[in-house]
Amino acid sequence: MFKDARDAQIAFLALFLLLGVSTRDWTLHPSLLLATIASCLLAQWLSTVLIPYAQQRRLGAAIAPDTRPVPLLSLPGWRSALITSLGLCLLLRANSPLTMAIAGCLAIASKSLLRYQGKHFFNPANFGIIAVLLLTQNAWVSPGQWGAEPIYLLFFAGAGCLVLGWVGRWETSAAFLVSYGGLEAARSLYLHQAWDIWAHQFSSGSLLLFALFMLTDPRSIPNARGARLLWAVAIALSTFVLQHQFYLPTAIFWSLFALAPLTPLLDARWQAPAFDWRAVYRRDRQTLADG
Amino acid sequence: MNMKTIGRAAATLLLSLFGCVALVAPAWAFCGFYVSKADASLYNQASQVIIARDGDRTVLTMANDYQGEVKDFALVVPVPVVLEEEQVHVGEPEIIERLDTFSAPRLVEYFDHNPCDPVALPAPMPQAPGAARGTANEALEFDDAESLGVTIESQFSVGEYDILILSARESEGLETWLRQNDYRLPENASRLLQPYIRDGLKFFVARVNLEEFEDGDFQRLRPLMMAYESSRFMLPIRLGTMNATEAQDLIVYLLSPRGQVELTNYRTVRIPSDEELPEFVEDEFGDFYKAMFTHSYDREGKRAAFLEYAWDMAWCDPCAANPLTPEELRQAGVFWLNNLRPQPGQPRRLPAQPGPQNVFITRLHVRYTRDRFPEDLRFQQTANRENFQGRYIIRRPYRGEMECAAADPYRQQVRDRQAREAETLASLTGWRLSDIRRKIDTLPTPEDPRPWWQDLWSGRGRLNPG
Numbered sequence: 235m236f237k238d239a240r241d242a243q244i245a246f247l248a249l250f251l252l253l254g255v256s257t258r259d260w261t262l263h264p265s266l267l268l269a270t271i272a273s274c275l276l277a278q279w280l281s282t283v284l285i286p287y288a289q290q291r292r293l294g295a296a297i298a299p300d301t302r303p304v305p306l307l308s309l310p311g312w313r314s315a316l317i318t319s320l321g322l323c324l325l326l327r328a329n330s331p332l333t334m335a336i337a338g339c340l341a342i343a344s345k346s347l348l349r350y351q352g353k354h355f356f357n358p359a360n361f362g363i364i365a366v367l368l369l370t371q372n373a374w375v376s377p378g379q380w381g382a383e384p385i386y387l388l389f390f391a392g393a394g395c396l397v398l399g400w401v402g403r404w405e406t407s408a409a410f411l412v413s414y415g416g417l418e419a420a421r422s423l424y425l426h427q428a429w430d431i432w433a434h435q436f437s438s439g440s441l442l443l444f445a446l447f448m449l450t451d452p453r454s455i456p457n458a459r460g461a462r463l464l465w466a467v468a469i470a471l472s473t474f475v476l477q478h479q480f481y482l483p484t485a486i487f488w489s490l491f492a493l494a495p496l497t498p499l500l501d502a503r504w505q506a507p508a509f510d511w512r513a514v515y516r517r518d519r520q521t522l523a524d525g
Numbered sequence: 526m527n528m529k530t531i532g533r534a535a536a537t538l539l540l541s542l543f544g545c546v547a548l549v550a551p552a553w554a555f556c557g558f559y560v561s562k563a564d565a566s567l568y569n570q571a572s573q574v575i576i577a578r579d580g581d582r583t584v585l586t587m588a589n590d591y592q593g594e595v596k597d598f599a600l601v602v603p604v605p606v607v608l609e610e611e612q613v614h615v616g617e618p619e620i621i622e623r624l625d626t627f628s629a630p631r632l633v634e635y636f637d638h639n640p641c642d643p644v645a646l647p648a649p650m651p652q653a654p655g656a657a658r659g660t661a662n663e664a665l666e667f668d669d670a671e672s673l674g675v676t677i678e679s680q681f682s683v684g685e686y687d688i689l690i691l692s693a694r695e696s697e698g699l700e701t702w703l704r705q706n707d708y709r710l711p712e713n714a715s716r717l718l719q720p721y722i723r724d725g726l727k728f729f730v731a732r733v734n735l736e737e738f739e740d741g742d743f744q745r746l747r748p749l750m751m752a753y754e755s756s757r758f759m760l761p762i763r764l765g766t767m768n769a770t771e772a773q774d775l776i777v778y779l780l781s782p783r784g785q786v787e788l789t790n791y792r793t794v795r796i797p798s799d800e801e802l803p804e805f806v807e808d809e810f811g812d813f814y815k816a817m818f819t820h821s822y823d824r825e826g827k828r829a830a831f832l833e834y835a836w837d838m839a840w841c842d843p844c845a846a847n848p849l850t851p852e853e854l855r856q857a858g859v860f861w862l863n864n865l866r867p868q869p870g871q872p873r874r875l876p877a878q879p880g881p882q883n884v885f886i887t888r889l890h891v892r893y894t895r896d897r898f899p900e901d902l903r904f905q906q907t908a909n910r911e912n913f914q915g916r917y918i919i920r921r922p923y924r925g926e927m928e929c930a931a932a933d934p935y936r937q938q939v940r941d942r943q944a945r946e947a948e949t950l951a952s953l954t955g956w957r958l959s960d961i962r963r964k965i966d967t968l969p970t971p972e973d974p975r976p977w978w979q980d981l982w983s984g985r986g987r988l989n990p991g
Binding site for chain 2: 258259261327328329371372373374376377378379380381382383424425426427428430431433434435438480481483
């Protein structure tokens with residue numbers, strides 16, 4: 235049905251947004267959605283088309299006469315930018331379209347500005363969220379917005395497994411969920427707390443959405459499987475501490491932000507080929523042809 | 526909003542502790558006027574709490590709706606820190622009623638003008654709005670506290686209450702100690718106390734000092750207020766579910782300098798609002814609101830908290846009550862207003878008219894049971910300054926003489942509107958449509974409508990051959 239795993243991801247995120255607005259009592263102004271999507275796509279165009287184009291015009295001919303000119307009317311990486319913007323629409327809330335636009339621009343800018351050896355290490359949407367939480371006074375995240383209803387959890391889990399199975403990153407989500415659930419279970423045991431409290435904490439729709447769709451961005455997380463497992467466990471541990479020691483309701487976003495710079499270190503320690511969406515697409519086509 | 530209609534009055538709803546999106550200027554009261562109210566008396570087991578919070582600083586006020594013998598009253602609340610005498614205060618019961626009246630869901634009404642008259646501008650008619658501290662020194666008996674692992678962190682008397690702040694090592698010890706000191710606890714109390722002890726919480730234990738109570742000539746127990754600093758922004762509800770047989774109602778008024786407050790571990794859902802309802806709802810607004818709340822609560826799987834009001838406290842539209850004065854806000858625990866403390870040597874000056882006050886109120890209504898609300902309520906402040914109110918509208922049809930061409934279309938329009946209002950009411954409350962229709966005073970059809978054949982024989986409908 236989808237040629238690219240990212241198409242599936244875009245479809246699912248758009249569906250979640252639709253579900254949130256229609257069944258979860260979210261009040262999202264269309265202007266905010268529009269500002270987010272437009273700012274992400276515009277920033278993507280600026281960073282992948284206009285700036286390279288200008289550089290080529292200025293220096294290109296002298297340095298590399300064979301370089302093909304960047305066509306101005308193209309938008310490479312639009313899928314990734316759209317995924318980032320949908321992620322922001324789902325998670326970030328703000329009073330003004332300007333705040334959403336700042337989040338969108340900073341999210342996309344982080345991909346080109348914060349790179350190490352050609353790879354960006356911040357999850358763009360997460361970076362945008364934390365940036366506006368830090369820089370502005372009129373943005374927030376609503377961790378309770380999905381509630382804890384089994385039907386949504388099943389839906390998220392199904393959609394997440396489909397996309398993650400495709401890109402081969404399901405173990406990252408699993409490692410995070412198992413370690414976070416384990417830590418919460420240990421805390422419940424220590425507190426002598428009833429188990430339905432643990433079940434309630436663990437069945438938060440926002441937690442599942444984060445674990446399945448934000449934590450697993452294959453382009454920004456460590457390349458080697460072992461490194462990813464370690465990284466996911468570290469994020470779970472940090473989330474647990476921030477939540478229960480510092481009472482931060484948005485602990486998961488801060489943890490991912492704080493630990494993202496570990497990615498280059500882990501990549502240096504455990505080397506593996508970097509993720510390439512086109513490779514996944516080629517592999518699938520090959521499998522189909524062989525089949 | 527219809528400029529040609531005039532509004533009149535509105536309403537409120539108050540509940541009991543542990544228990545027009547306003548884009549228009551307030552001057553005209555475009556959103557109609559206050560008609561009737563649905564207040565705390567609607568709910569049998571309701572509690573009310575005010576939480577004023579800025580950063581980590583918190584002032585928690587617990588309304589006391591205790592109905593039994595004063596001598597039997599005891600309150601045990603987990604608190605995040607040890608409180609000293611200066612941090613506990615006895616508040617005024619009226620302040621909770623003020624906040625309730627100000628923020629309660631309201632019914633507003635508009636009157637249709639005579640469709641045969643020239644356009645008349647609306648003429649709004651605003652509605653008028655609507656302790657002594659003693660000391661007690663009688664020490665309680667605290668035998669064996671140490672051997673039971675219970676530490677009395679502090680003990681003092683405030684007003685008619687004797688207060689203890691306890692910490693404990695084990696819940697059995699705490700339960701035994703409380704029982705030994707004549708606190709009546711339900712069965713299995715230690716099972717619920719243990720997680721709080723392990724989580725490092727202390728216990729605020731209050732009892733009524735009978736001498737003080739009688740000397741003070743109080744009609745009822747006054748609210749207890751506590752001021753503390755803690756990163757935990759939560760409200761413990763689990764002890765309240767201990768032996769409750771049915772769902773309990775809790776109304777939380779959250780005051781913040783920033784914006785709306787929402788729950789982080791449950792959904793916060795807006796109560797249906799801005800709905801047009803049949804006229805008869807005015808007489809049974811309380812029943813309507815109760816039925817609608819229950820219907821919404823069921824529809825959300827009994828797992829959501831409801832937002833009933835979110836507004837900048839400097840103004841309101843329509844006002845169910847005047848905005849609180851700075852002095853009243855201080856009584857409600859607001860501590861961040863600069864003009865509350867007089868400068869040394871200067872008399873206190875309070876503005877005569879309420880002005881911008883940098884206080885945003887969020888009114889949450891939580892109906893909780895042990896199975897659907899297993900965790901304590903955890904909150905967060907957001908930057909969301911969008912105003913919201915539970916507001917319901919009655920449109921009064923014009924029932925006088927109408928003699929013009931516009932009269933018939935108007936009557937039809939009103940009848941269509943009345944049909945829509947009936948359907949809205951049925952879908953909001955789950956009431957039967959046929960019962961609702963019976964109660965509606967439907968606008969009569971035009972008198973003696975001209976029979977269709979009349980024009981045929983009278984010649985008025987005859988085709989003109991020329």
